[in-house]
Structures are given as C-alpha cells and as structure tokens.
Amino acid sequence: MIQMTGYEKNERRRLFALGCLLGAAVFFLLYGLSPLDVTNDAWLRGGYIEADIQQHYAGWMFYRQSELSIPFCFSDRINWPFGLSVAFTDSIPLFAALFRLLEPFLPSVFQYFGLFTLLCFVLQGGFACLLVGLFSRRTPIVLLGAVPFVFSPVLLERAFRHTALAAQFLILAALYYYIRGRREGRFFYPGLFAVNCLTLAIHPYFAPMTYALTFALFVEHAVFHKQFAKPAALLAANLGCTALVGWLFGLFSGGSASGGSGVQYGHFCMNLNALWNPVSRGMGKWSLFLSAQNQTLGNYDGFNYLGLGMLLCSVAVVIVVLRWHRSSILKCLKNRFGLLFVVLCLTVFAVSNVITANGAVLARIPLPQFVIQLATTLRSSGRLFWPVYYLIFTCCVAALIRLTRYQKQWVQTAVIGVLCLVQLVDLSPALLEKAGSFRPYSDAGSNLLSQTDSSLAALLDATEGRYQHLVALGPLKTTGLSLALYTADEKMTSSDTSFTARYDEAQAQQRQEEFVQAITEGAMPQDCIFFTEQEETFLAVAQAAQDQGAWCGVLYQRTGDETRFPLVYVIAPGLEEFTHPLAMEFSENYPLHLANYSDDFWDHGILSLNLESIGRQEDANRVVLFYDTPFTRQKLEGATALSDGEGGVYPILEVSDQDAGWLMVTLEIDDAHCLYNESGQCKDLEVLS
Template sequence: MSASQVRPAEARQARAAATPRWEVLAALLAGAACFAVILGPGVLDPRNIAWMQERDAATYYLGWSFFRGSPWTWPPAGNPAYGLEIASTIFFVDAVPLVALLLKATIAPATGPWQYHGAWLLTCFVLQAHFAHRLAGLYLADPVARLLVAALACFSPVLLWRLSGPHALTGHYALFGQWVLLWAAWLCLRPPGRRQGAAWLLLGVVAALVNAYLLAMGLALWLADIARRRILGQGAAALALEASAMVAVVAGALWLGGFRPMAGGGLTDFGFGLFRANLLTLLDPQSAWSFVIPGKPRGAGDYEGFGYIGTGGVALLVAALWVVRKEQRPPIPAPYRPFLAAVLALAVFSLSNQIALGSLVLVTIPLPEALERWVAMFRSSGRMIWPLSYLVVFGAAIILCRRLGRGRGRVALAVALLLQAGDGAAGWLPIAREARVAGSAWNSPLRDGFWDEAARRHARIRYLPTANVTPHWQALAHLALRHGIPTDTIYLARVDADALARSRERGMAALRTGVFEAGTLYAIHESLTCMAAAVIDPAQDLLMRLDGVDVLAPGWLTTGTVPAAGQVIHAAGRTGPGLVCAPDASGRMMPGAPGG
C-alpha cells in the first residue's frame, strides 16, 4: 500500500471517528422527521391496518397475519395456512422475515389486527439517514453538509417509489430497506479495519433476512470490497476464509428466513426483459415524480427499473459537471475501481437482455436457456439500477461541496434538498394522503352475513381454478383469517409450479365430476361457474352470486337458506329465480340471463 493511499484514508477515518454524538443523533432525527412528514406517526400504531388495504401492502399484512396465527413449524418460517397445498414460507410473502420471526417469537398477538410495517418503515428512514450521513462523512468535513446529504437520501425517488401509493404498481416494504445498499457502499469506501470481515458477515445475514434483491446487490458490493482489500495487500487466505464464512452465514440466514428451492420450479418466473431499467431511467420521473419534468415514453414494465435521481439530483449533477468542466480528469485510484465496476455491472444487468431507449427496444440479446433460467430468478432486473442512482447523486453532492467550499456548498445542498422534496411531492404526497387513512377494521366487499356464517361452518376456503393471485383474493383471504381457517386465495412472490398444477387439476376434476371436498367453501371464477352448475345437486348445493363473487357451498341447502341478496345460479335448461347459464357472444356458457 502506497503512502498516497494510506494518508487520505487515515484522515478520513479520523474524521469519521471524531463525529460528535450530537451530529449522529441529528442524522437519526432527520430520518425520523422525513418519516413523520411522508407517512405520519399514525402508521406506528400496531392496530392501525386501514392504511395497508391497498395494492401490495395488503399482501404483506395478510401473509404476516396468517404466519403469526399459525403454530411454529420446522423450518420456523413455514406459513402453511396461507395457501394450503401451494403454501410456502414468510420469505415468499415479502414481509421482512427478520422482523416477522422476531415479533412472532416475542410480542405479536396471534389474532386481531396487528402490524409492524409502520415501525419497519420508520426504522428504514432512520437507517437510511444514518448510513447516508456516514457515507458523506468519508468525504465532507462540514457537519451541516453531511446532515443535508442524509436528508437528501431520505427523499430519494428510488426509495419512496417503494411505498404503497397510486403512482405505480409498486409498494414493496422489504425493498424500502435500501439502507442496506448504503451500508454496503460505506463498507466498500471506508478504510478497511480489523473488523471489516465481521461487518460484512453481519450485513449478509441482515440482507438475507430482508429481501433477496438487496442481498444480491449487497453481495456484489462485498465482492468488490474483497477485490479492493486484495489490491491493498490483505492476504488471500484470510479473504478466502471470509468468503467461506459468508456462504455459510447467508445460507443459514436464508434457511431461517424461509427461502427454499422449489422442486417443481417457481423461483424462475416470467418478466426478465420486461421489468427492466430503461437507458433514460436516471432522468425519467415516469410522469409521477415531478411537477415540472415530463415523463419519457417507456416500456410497460419499466416501472420496476425506476431509477430517477430526482429534480434535486438532476440539479446537483448539472452543477457538478459544470464546476469540473475544465478540470483534468485524474485516473481512478485502484482501490476504487472494484466498487465502480460492481455498480456498473449491476446497472448493466438492470437493463436486461432487451435494452430500451424510451419506448424503443434497441437490441434484444439472445440468452442460452440455462442462463435465462438463472437470471429469471431476478426477473425484476431493473431494481439493480439503484446503486448507480445513489452513486450519481452522492457523487455530485460531494464534488460540488468540495469545489464550492463550506458556505456555498451548504446553499447548493439546501437548494437541492428543497427541489428533491418539493418537486418530488408529485409522487410522495399521494402516498402521504393514503398513509393517513386510519382504523383497525378491514373494509371488505363481502358484506352479507352469509360469509361469516359460511366461514364458521367450513374448514377452508378455496378458489377455482387454483392460482396465485385470483379475483377477490384479498377479501376471501381476510375472511379466512378472521375465522382462523386456511385458504388458497393468496398472493405469493413465488409459487411451486408443480404444486400449483396439481392443485389446479384437483379443482378442475371436482368441477368435471361434481365430487367436491367436504368442509370446503368454494369461490369460482365466473368462466367456470356454469361448469359447476351442471354437476351440482341443486336441491342440496348452493351456487350463487353474492357481493360480486360466485360462490359454491356444497350441502348448504340441507341446513341453511339462500341469503336474500344472493342470486342463485342455475344450469342451462333449469328455471328459478336468479341467473341462468347461457352462451355469451363467444359461445361460452356464462351466468347472466335472469331466471324466472
């Protein structure tokens, strides 16, 4: 290691070590303040679940609630009531296994409305500010500038995009843990100390228990740090031992969190090449994150590759490029090259094999089938753009502050923060409004008293045909949850394809033969309802449309009655009040013609 490499590193480490406690606390408070502005303290109430009823947030709440109400399994992350034959674990609900396992084992009640997601989001805001502050502390001596960078990181569009809101088909609370990436970047850039390996092992465990995408990006940066430390002279044997330990601890954490291979397939799913990053993504607010900058044309799945650096980030980038426009570009020091290579490699992967500029696909790169199966495990490759998005903003902020000096640097960062938060309000204000919806009740469309009575009298709820994400799944899953019975009306991140096919075929066999599972309440897709009407016993089995759902309760009429709001569904040729199956314009038999 040369003297020119040692002295700046030692100076930076001394500055970081000398950071006063008040400044560390101020950074944490900055994160908490951003949380209060955007989400508000109401989401911290565990009994407040009303704000989680929309989009993906409902998935996390329902999956978690089935998990906390189920007996412990081995491995401990099993979630058998949420899916029946296609059930898996809490890992595939994307409900942050790190927190779910800890709270189930300690304070979480087994029943009733109770969520931890608000507390998780607060933790993420605080840690986002903390690690942004530590990153800035490696290069900026001004405490005010460091705190402004911390606040700027909390308003990063790529971060806030992962909150559940009307801006896009997103809302992924586990992926809100992007502080893991800032933590990894800080480890990559700080002078490596004696505990560098232990810090990386801790990061690997945490990331494995939060989300697979964050783990993959974190491991890429860890490999970059391995290369850096080798360049700086650390022994190969010690690094090999660290690598072995990393494999072991990550594998153990994934097992604990519920990750498992699916023998019938399912880890690989469609979407690679669709859910990508666009070449314009760093400058594209996607018509949702700016009042003044228009969105660019793009592909249908490019929302997963949202990498907009924000209006404040754009201002910082332009200003930084301006102030260095006449400077000679020095060579990149060798220890920094692995980190930059890892960030760029992740960015290239984010583009997928269908590289697009706006709505135009420039090139499609054919992939070998074996490689395609591997990359399909990270089908939303566009998320890998995040490290580059952060690097551009942080790099521009640091360059600008170092060139402008303390006073003007503070002004530049303050203006950038105002632009980032102010113009970004186009995206985060709708989220803030939805987060203020409060209450402990779940607003279900299943309003008739029949549903509660039927759930009490049945041992499970199924949907025909079996699928991952069916119509009405949220309402039916919540009905099953309230009555403590299992259901296959679910939404999982990945499903075993063979188990799904077997379950689907059993359901179709029941529709063909009229032999239905005892103790089961069925919801049926309207395209199959007439198939059921043709095989049931209309004197005993109730088939009706109620609250917009086609429902079959085998044997119900032997002890129960038809609810007043229900429309009984008859097979073709039969008569009676309700709906009669008749061919639609395409020739399919569909319930719709009024009976007499």
C-alpha cells in the same frame, strides 16, 4: 491498514445518531403517527397506494396463527395443505419471526409495518450521514448532504407499497463500508458482514445489491494488497452465514421461481428514461417541473427517478470533471475497476435483454432459456439499479463538497443547500401527496369486501363459520388478496397461491386438478369453499357440485359506469340458498360465453387473424370458440342458433370438436365481434333449438 482513533469513532457515532434523528423527522413529517398505531390496520386492509400491502399483512396474519417451528416464518395455513414461508408474501421475515415469538403478548389486531418503515427511515438517515461524513467533517454539511438520501424518490416510492423494500439503508451501509475499506485498506468489517446476512431476513432482492459492492471491495483489495486467501475465506464465510439466515427465515421452504406473477425476466425492466421520468405506480405526480414520459411493459417497477436537483447536479459535475479534472477522474476509475465492473453489471441486468425507451421496445436480445429461468429469480430487474442510483447520489454530494472544500463554510453550506432546495421543491407534489395519505387515511377501495353492495361480502357473510378451508381452483388474480384477508380473519386455511410471490407451480396445478377430480367423481369435501375466476373451470364442475348439494354461481361487481362484470365463480357445499342483485346461480338457463382466448389466429375467441396463411379467409369473423365443458357441450347439442339477448339471432352452421378442449362453432353472421358489448365483455348468449 489505517485504524480509526477514539475521537473519530465518537464523531461517527454522533453523526449516526444525528442522521437517525433526521430520518425519524422525515418519517413523522410525511406520515405522522398513524402508521405507528399497531392496532390500526385499516390502511393495510384498504390497500395503501396499491393492494400489495394486503399481501404483506395477510402473510403475517396467517403466520401468527401457525405453530412455531424451525425454520421460522413457515405457515401451513398458506398454500394449504403444503404450506409456504411468509418470506414469499414479503411479510418481512425478521419482524414476522420476532413478533411471532411475542404472540402471547400481542393484541388481537397487530401490525408492525409502520414500526418497520420508521426504522428504515431512521437507519437511512443514520447511514446517509456516515456516508456523507466520509467526505466532510462539518456537521451542517453532513446533515444537509444526507437530506437527498432520506427524501430519496425510490425510498418514498417503496415505503408502505412494497414495505420490505424500504430497507434501502442496507445499500447505503454497503456503500459506506466499501468506501471505508478502500481508504483504510481493509476488506473485513463486522458491520458489512452483518448487513449481507441481514438482507435475506428482510428481502432477498437486497442480497445481490450489497454483495455486488462487497465483491467490488474484495476484488480491489485482492489486487492492490496482494491478498486473496484470507478475503476469499471471509467472503465464503459471509455467503455461508447469509445462506444459513435464509434457511432460518424460511426462504428455502416451499418457494420456487416457477410460480408467481407469470412473467419472466425482462418484463419489469428499467426503461432507458428511468432517471428523468417521474412516473411510478400509485402516485399522481413526482415532479413539479418535469413531465411524465411514456413507459411500457412493467417499467413502473423500475422506477429510478433521481429528482431535478440530482439530475442538474449530475450534469454539472460531469461537465466540471471532464473540463478540469479529466486525468484525476480517469485515475479514480482505474483504481475503482471492481466498482466500475459491478456498476456495469447491475445496470445491464436492470435494463435487461428487453431494451425499452419511452413507450417502445427497442430490442429483445435472445438469451438461452436456462439464463432466462435463472434471471427470472430476480425478475423485477429494475430494482437492481438501486446501488448505482445511490452511488450517483453519493458522487454528486461528494463532488460538491470536494469542489467547495477551500471555500468558507457558509459558501459550502449554501451550495449543498441549493441542491437540497431544488430537489425538495421538485419532489414537493409527491411529498404533499404522501403527507396527506394518512391524515386521515381513506380506504383506497381495493378491498372487495369493504365496497358498497359487495356480492362477495354478502356470500361470505352467508357462509360464515361453515368452512375450514378456502380452495382456489385456479389463480385468483382479482379476488385473491381480499379473500386472503378474509380467510386469515376467519382462521381458515387457504390453498390459493395468487397472493404469494413464489410457489411451486406444478404442485399447485396438481392440487387444483385433484380437487376438480374429487368434485366430478362425487367426493366433494364439505368443509371447503371453492373459488375460481375461470368460467371454464367452473362449468366443468358446477353440475356435479350442484348434484352434491352445493350452491354454485357467479358473483358480479359493478364498475363506475354501473356496468357489471364477473368477479368470481363460487361453489359452496351445503349452502341451500343465496340471492343477491349481483349474483347468478348456476342452472340449465345459465348463459354461454365465448372463450376469452387470443393467439395468432383467434381474437378473443373469434377466428379473424392471419387466416390467409392457413387458407381460411372465408371463415373470417364467423367461427367462434367455446371451452369444451360438459355444460357447453350439452347446451350446443341439437342447437340451431345463438341469441345475444338483444334481438340478434345467428344460425349455427357447424359445431366442431376436432381440437381437444375446444368447441368451434361456425355461425351465419357478418362479424362475430358484435357478440361483445361496448365494455369488452361477451354478451350472455342463449341457444335456440
């Protein structure tokens, strides 16, 4: 086992410090000082880049109002009345717990996401210099070689979007310890042990990434040094401590893979074009030279663009190695069989069983359901490529250093400098966009409460201070984040789980059914305000709620072309009156709408697809579908025709309730798709008797 000398330790400390300064400089260059103002939360509320940052901030706001407990990060104000860990709102558990302890000393408005991201850039630079320093003793070369790492596209793409995922220094640290371990014949490093434990205190997706590299080091060390028992015991201890950290920061408190975005493993996969496709969520342009290519499904979350500099360098290195160093590279790969194995596993997992290329799905490889359920725990699989991504960066920089090691320093500096220049020039559109995003920050408009003429904001103003709890009678996919911020501001609790990454789906469904039952049985809680984005749920309880003195209605939102569409349905107990140009109160004159339901036969509530297989060709585009609610059933009873309010009157030939939960209405109509307007919304339908 090789030990470092005192000089080498001091040199590495110096490189780490210089790298930290480099990372800090890049942060200030891109974002300035604005995000470091802990009392400035406008960019968080406005949804910087996209609305997910609102989720992170709302989780922290709920947690700072909650009682301190062990495990940390558990808030009974989210997923009320059961509670949930803010680890599942991606609120960075380590920082949430730290600043919750300091709550008595914090200002009323406090955000730590700018400080955390600065720390990520600082440590990204520090570990990048340590990593490159393993291949060169020349400080200018090391600093230049670290530049692509601190300007990494995947780092810039996640910073202030999925803030916790900016902690990619964890991957660089694991890579650094892997290479050191192989060189020094060591398996155990306190730093690597700490890195693995830290993953669950920041974001659980980092755990399989750093442990993959740890496993590679463990396997290779066991084979080449004929040692298994001690490294295995240390690895088991590391896993145990990591699990303890996960428990301490609430990762095992109320979360479940059963609930979340509603998609399974394979949706957020990595496209086969990811390394050269400069396309991501919320950014106009990543590359000055390469054009955007198509994607499909959730490929945007598998963003892994290398940058033109790294792409060209990768190709050049592969050509040189295959032409002049084939035997040495084969020997290297043989000696790194553990690393090669985890690279293969991470890549396969990232691509997933749903293989996509450009805008096409090439294949869907069937997997057992239990495998799908297990893999769905890490359903954003494209992220798992990041260790391979940074390994490519490391190999490119290391190869350039090795290939020019006998040249004068200025030649080596020039070669690495050209790599950095091409990389940064290519990324310049994204860098300029990032640099302008906070100077000054302009509201992205994703907070529905800050928009002009917001009916939702007006209703919440009218009910301010009236309620203690916000109850979601279904997923609030559009309004959930804005309502979460409002609820936290008002120090209310929220039963909504739509803004959390994981929750117990069965538990949430049971709770919603209990509230619906309470309303319909005349026992509606008066200290709760109810929201749903599902009209059928609203219509199932609206009449009963109105009979108990609640204001019931739908709130609309206008689009850019002045078209209005339903935003959310509201039941507000005790609110006697509310009027707004974009609100409609529930009454006997409330219109009907087709069920927005599609399957192999139904197209948005119209029977029109594959009818020859069931022998109903004559019903094509004539049978329409409604949810079976008391209100709808009452309206259709004795009705003779439907009117679309624009002069179209369509006689009703038959009403059938043979399928539970549905009312199927046969109309005398050529094509029921005319019941939808140009914007794809169902027209307001009236019944004629």
